[in-house]
Amino acid sequence: MNNPSLLDHAVETMEVGSKSFATASKLFDTKTRRSVLMLYSWCRHCDDVIDDQQLGFASDIVSLQTPEQRLAQLEVKTRQAYAGSQMHEPAFAAFQEVAMAHDILPAYAFDHLEGFAMDVREVRYETFDDTLRYCYHVAGVVGLMMAQIMGVRDAATLDRACDLGLAFQLTNIARDIVDDAQVGRCYLPEQWLQQVGLNGINYAAPENRQALSRVARRLVKEAEPYYHSATAGLAGLPLRSAWAIATAKGVYRKIGDKVNQAGKKAWDRRQSTSKPEKLALLVSASGQAVMSRMMTSPPRPAHLWQRPH
Structure with missing residues (x-):
């Protein structure tokens, strides 16, 4: 039986942790929205545990464990x-509910944990x-789930x-280059x-922002074919899900534009x-979702990065 307190926890996690996706998530039907939020709360929790944060922000309680111990x-x-044990932490209870209800492959979950690794x-x-x-590990496989x-x-x-997840993450990397550098992380190709x-040492220095902006523009440009591919996949989703995903896609692309x-x-x-x-992107996305019912998806471009099978 569904636990309503888990949903409350998941809603709070989404509202604080991802304002970009929070709006889109409200467009799903009730059952799908619950599962999407539950999955997000687990992903957010895992991210926070590795970074010793709370909902993406510095935690007041510093862990005494090493990152390796937290990952383990x-x-x-x-x-x-997955084994059916009773899970007491809300994020894992939520994940268990979703994984069991939708037969989410263990390989996907552990592929996601590999991103944190x-x-x-x-x-x-x-x-x-x-x-x-x-x-792929931090976002593409989340798209699969x-x-x-x-x-x-x-x-x-x-x-x-998966392509949409890749596009989202490329946009995130471009937006967060300097924030990531401040915690010692760089996802930019050397x-x-x-x-x-x-x-890898001087790229985020204030005096190098002009050159860095060229790298960021390149990332945003490279995300475009993945956004385009994801648009062609809307036809394979239920209408309300297609509307939600098209909205999220529009929001993230707009961030890349900025x-x-x-x-x-x-x-x-x-x-x-x-x-x-x-709101404007939500309205535009409704048209994309409806149009996807009437269009035949073209083949996926062969040059795009291919997820592992």
Whole structure:
């Protein structure tokens, strides 16, 4: 039986942790929205545990465990959730409910945890393909799990869902370059930094913002074919889910546009969308969702990064 307190916890997590997706999440039907929020609360919790944060912000309680120990605990608890053990933490109780209800593959959940493991190992990203591999683990596989919640099982539509996750994460990386640098993380391809005269040490310095903005623009540009591919996948979703996903897609693309337009000032403040902008994007997305019912999806471009099968 559904636990209403878990939903309250998940709603709060979404409202605080991802204002960009919170608006879109309200468009799902009641059952789908509950599961989407539950999955998000687990993803957010895992992220917070690794970063020793609370809902994306510094926690008042400092963990005495190492990141490696915290990661190992997340893996153990995820296995326990799949094994049917009683889960006492809200995020894991929520995940267990979702995973069991929608047959979410354990491989997807552990692929997501591998993204946090990459942070713990302080993986460096030499090429754009390396960055895309990270994007898959932290966001592309979340797209796969979200799509399963929406009833998707065919590989072609799952590919499109993964593409949307990749596009979201590329946008996030462009927006958060300086914030990430402040905690010692860089997801930018080192090859790209070298091409504009930067390196892994000086790239986020204030005097290098003009060169850094060129790298950010390149990231935003590289996200576009993945956004385009995701649009073609709307036809494989139920109508209300297609509307929600099209709205989220519009919000994230708008953030990428703002990073582009701001240039070297992109990191003076966190780029986001206003309530009027979100409303306009919501209306536009409704048209995309309806039109997707009438269109045949073109083949997915062969040059796009392919998720592991």
